[in-house]
Amino acid sequence: xxxxxxxxxxxxxxxxxxxxxxxxxxxxxxxxxxxxxxxxxxxxxxxxxxxxxxxxxxxxxxxxxxxxxxxxxxxxxxxxx
Numbered sequence: 105x106x107x108x109x110x111x112x113x114x115x116x117x118x119x120x121x122x123x124x125x126x127x128x129x130x131x132x133x134x135x136x137x138x139x140x141x142x143x144x145x146x147x148x149x150x151x152x153x154x155x156x157x158x159x160x161x162x163x164x165x166x167x168x169x170x171x172x173x174x175x176x177x178x179x180x181x182x183x184x185x
Contacts, residue, residue, distance in 0.1 A: 116160070122185045123158060132175065134154045138151055139164075153177050
């Protein structure tokens with residue numbers, strides 16, 4: 105199990121990298137994710153807004169959960185982040 109992050113910036117970086125890795129694994133682009141998120145109720149997301157959120161590393165937990173649902177992941181384990 106990975107050590108818990110030392111600060112908020114490290115958490116943000118880890119979560120952002122996790123989402124990017126899952127997108128790559130699922131072969132889904134930011135544009136494709138925006139389309140999938142729209143089906144899960146996040147209709148305002150665009151390729152640019154997703155790119156910006158992941159670059160900043162800050163976003164609502166609802167976005168993270170919607171990404172998990174949109175990518176049809178079975179769940180999220182803290183050890184993976």
